[in-house]
Amino acid sequence: MTWFQRVRVVYQGFFLLLFLWLLARLAAGDLRDLPFAVFHHADPLSAVGLILAAGTIPGALVWATVLIGVTLVFGRVFCGWICPLGTLQHLASWLLAGRSWRESLQVNRYRRWYALKSYILVALLVGALVGTLQSGWLDPLSLAVRGLAAGLWPALPSGKPVPGGWLAAGLLLAILIASRHIPRLFCRALCPLGALLGGFARFAVFRIHRRAEGCNDCTACRFACQGADEPLGAHRVHECHVCLNCLPACPSQALRYAPVPPLPSPPARPDLSRRAAIGTAVTTLAVAPLLRAAGGGRNVARPELIRPPGALPENEFLKQCVKCSLCQQACPTGALQPAIGQAGVEGFWSPVLVPRRGWCEYACTRCGEVCPTGAIERLTAARKTGYDGGEPVRIGTAFVDRGRCLPWAMGTPCIVCEEMCPTDPKAIWFEEVEQTGRDGRIVRLQRPVVDPQRCVGCGICENRCPVGERAAIYVTSVGESRDPLNRMVLAPPTR
Numbered sequence: 001m002t003w004f005q006r007v008r009v010v011y012q013g014f015f016l017l018l019f020l021w022l023l024a025r026l027a028a029g030d031l032r033d034l035p036f037a038v039f040h041h042a043d044p045l046s047a048v049g050l051i052l053a054a055g056t057i058p059g060a061l062v063w064a065t066v067l068i069g070v071t072l073v074f075g076r077v078f079c080g081w082i083c084p085l086g087t088l089q090h091l092a093s094w095l096l097a098g099r100s101w102r103e104s105l106q107v108n109r110y111r112r113w114y115a116l117k118s119y120i121l122v123a124l125l126v127g128a129l130v131g132t133l134q135s136g137w138l139d140p141l142s143l144a145v146r147g148l149a150a151g152l153w154p155a156l157p158s159g160k161p162v163p164g165g166w167l168a169a170g171l172l173l174a175i176l177i178a179s180r181h182i183p184r185l186f187c188r189a190l191c192p193l194g195a196l197l198g199g200f201a202r203f204a205v206f207r208i209h210r211r212a213e214g215c216n217d218c219t220a221c222r223f224a225c226q227g228a229d230e231p232l233g234a235h236r237v238h239e240c241h242v243c244l245n246c247l248p249a250c251p252s253q254a255l256r257y258a259p260v261p262p263l264p265s266p267p268a269r270p271d272l273s274r275r276a277a278i279g280t281a282v283t284t285l286a287v288a289p290l291l292r293a294a295g296g297g298r299n300v301a302r303p304e305l306i307r308p309p310g311a312l313p314e315n316e317f318l319k320q321c322v323k324c325s326l327c328q329q330a331c332p333t334g335a336l337q338p339a340i341g342q343a344g345v346e347g348f349w350s351p352v353l354v355p356r357r358g359w360c361e362y363a364c365t366r367c368g369e370v371c372p373t374g375a376i377e378r379l380t381a382a383r384k385t386g387y388d389g390g391e392p393v394r395i396g397t398a399f400v401d402r403g404r405c406l407p408w409a410m411g412t413p414c415i416v417c418e419e420m421c422p423t424d425p426k427a428i429w430f431e432e433v434e435q436t437g438r439d440g441r442i443v444r445l446q447r448p449v450v451d452p453q454r455c456v457g458c459g460i461c462e463n464r465c466p467v468g469e470r471a472a473i474y475v476t477s478v479g480e481s482r483d484p485l486n487r488m489v490l491a492p493p494t495r
Contacts, residue, residue, distance in 0.1 A: 002248045008080065012087040019084040023145060026370065027153055027329045037326055039084070039141050040372035042067045045124075045193040046322050049135040050373055052128035053319040058374040068200055075204040076197050079187055080226065080241035085140035086187055089179040090226070096180035103224040107182055110228040110236065114189045118272050119280045121195040126284040132291055132346060136322030138192050146325045146349070147172025150338070160357075162328075164340050164349070187241065188228055198238035205259050207237045208246065214254035221246035221255060231255055294345035301486040303476035305342045306353040306457065309360060309384055309393045310368040310377035313482050320375035323349040327367035327376060333358030335459065336367060351376075353395065355459030355475050360395060362422035362458060396457025397479035397488070398427070398450045404472035407445045411435050417448050417461035417473050427454035428461065452479060452488060 001009075019039060026036045037060070040046060047064035050057050067078055079086050093102050101107060124135045136142040150162040151169020162168075178185040187194050208231040221231045224246065229239035231246050247255050308327055311317050328336040328351050335358030338349040351367070353360060363381040371378075379393065386392030398417075402408040418428040430446035437443050450473075457475050465471035480486055 002244075004244055005248070008244065011081045012090065015082045016084045016087040019144070020148070023148060023329065026326065027149065029332045036330070036370045037372040038063075040322075040324055040326070043139065043141055043193065043372070044068050045135050045139050045196055046373060048125065048196065049128040049133050049322070050320055052125060053131055053133040054316065056320075056374070058372070060372060067197075071197050071200045072203055072205070074206045075201045075237060075240055075242045076194065076227075077242045078197060079191075079194050080243045083140055083187075083193075085144040085175070086184060086241070088144070088176060089184045089186060092176040093179040093183040096177070097183070102183050105219060105222055108222055108225045108228055110230050110239070111189075114228060114239070115272055116189050117191050117195040118198075119276060120190065121192040122277055122280045123284045124192050126281045127288050130285060130288045131319055132288040133319055133322065134291075134346075135192060136324055137349075138190060139322065139324075140186070140191055140193055142322055142324040143168075143172065143175075145329070146323070146338075149325050149329050160334055162338065164338055168338075168349075184226055184241075187226075188239070201240065202238045204237060206257060208235055208240060209256050209258055210235065211254045211256075214252050215250075216252055216254075218251060220249045220251060224249055291344075291346045301477060301483065302342060303478065304352070305339070306355075306396045306459070306475060306477050307480070307482065308336055308351055308353060308367040308376050309395050310365070310379045311351075311395075311482055312375055312377065317375050317482075318343075318347055318350070320373045321347075321350045322373055322375075324372060325349070325351075326370045326372065327351050330366040330370045331358065332361060332364060332366065333463075335359050335463075353459060355462035356471065357463075359460035359463045360458040362456075391481070392423075392456050394456045394479050394481045396459075396475045396477045397452050397455050398457065398459075398461050398473055398475050400448055400450060401472050401474065404467050404470070405448065406467065406472065407447045409472075411437060411443055411445065413443070413445060414466065415446055415448075416464050416466060418446075420460045420464045422458060422460065423454050423456060425454065427451050427456070448473065455479070 022034060022036050025034060041060040042063040044064040044067055047057055047061045050061065070077060120138060127134055146168035150165035151172060153159050154161045154165055175186045182188065210231060215232070217232065219232055225231070226243040226245060227239045227241040229236040244257055247257060307317065312320065325338070328338065335353045335355065336351045337354045337357055339347050339352045342352050343350050363385055365379045365381060365384055368376040368378040382388040383390065384393045400408065406412040406414040415430070418426060418430060421428045428448050428450055431449050433445050433447060435443050435445055457479065459475045461473045462471045462475050465473050478486055478488055
């Protein structure tokens with residue numbers, strides 16, 4: 001291993017450990033102002049998707065332009081040196097496959113179907129253009145967070161299972177196992193971020209350069225190539241991960257990584273069929289409305305669709321959420337869970353609040369602090385609670401099920417929901433009555449009643465309700481601040 005390969009391995013290890021450490025600290029509820037979303041802020045795929053879908057880009061995502069600039073100079077160094085999912089695949093290949101297999105011409109040769117990632121990129125960008133942002137599904141950063149947070153963390157001691165976690169974990173595991181057969185197969189054939197960076201890398205200043213007079217066509221450079229870019233002959237610079245494995249493999253030292261003098265000639269286009277690319281775009285245009293319509297569409301208010309505080313109106317929220325799961329990891333009570341059926345097909349795995357799993361802490365704003373795309377606005381505690389003089393941010397309203405509530409239905413004293421209510425004055429008050437029991441004794445009861453003008457829908461009442469598997473008080477999305485149409489029609493007070 002040469003010195004620059006050692007440097008690359010050190011960089012890969014550092015960025016992978018940094019990624020895992022930040023994710024672990026986020027899940028552990030670390031209150032320090034750490035850059036939990038730093039990798040996502042430098043994600044060009046999210047930035048381009050937001051520009052097309054929502055016509056906006058959060059300030060933090062401007063860092064993606066830095067990565068694009070680095071790619072224009074050095075090529076796809078993010079893929080080979082920084083990407084945590086790429087490093088995990090590299091590690092899986094090294095652990096699961098022998099060197100004679102993973103460094104063989106049979107495995108590392110280029111295959112035309114590797115262009116599939118470019119068609120995936122076309123589909124995702126066209127979908128974003130018509131308002132359906134689904135790039136997070138195959139974005140390597142979001143994919144890695146989902147797989148680890150929903151698959152690995154729940155398997156650890158004190159870990160809690162995540163709805164649909166098997167799907168996220170299975171996808172990540174399949175990608176790693178595939179690297180046993182073809183190293184970094186996901187990077188080569190499926191990664192839309194790699195395809196996007198490859199488009200910029202075609203213009204890179206630094207690249208693998210071959211001295212024709214020194215090359216004896218031995219093909220040794222192809223054996224350990226991580227990207228199947230085949231530096232021998234017509235170098236596919238858009239496929240190169242800048243792993244630099246080919247340099248020490250060349251027995252005649254005819255390869256070097258350096259600026260190419262004179263200026264590079266106009267780069268060749270990726271191996272794409274124009275007809276197939278147009279067909280992909282047209283198919284996406286046909287499928288996107290079906291995704292929006294599935295599950296009732298965006299404009300249908302669903303009682304169980306309780307979004308995090310600060311979430312944009314549903315139409316805008318789905319244009320900006322990349323399903324990265326960072327907000328779900330940041331939630332200190334575990335209330336935010338991936339949507340499985342609550343938000344339809346288009347909103348699959350977007351965050352929803354499940355009160356029976358946890359509640360929204362009254363002054364907590366962690367979900368908005370870590371959201372990399374602005375789908376959840378960054379709120380202050382004063383703004384969320386209304387202590388700044390404005391209306392508090394509401395995510396829903398609680399309702400008492402009088403057929404299950406202990407004081408209402410069973411004549412049994414219980415005041416848990418009122419005790420837990422965090423608002424001031426409390427949104428739950430008591431109707432005090434005296435009731436004669438079956439044995440003739442008089443029982444003094446305090447029956448809970450919800451004041452919808454004060455309830456913010458935090459869900460702690462539902463979470464702490466002692467009535468079995470289905471609480472006697474429950475929260476629905478009606479009354480949420482983000483949707484002026486999802487309201488209850490309240491009669492004016494009588495005099």
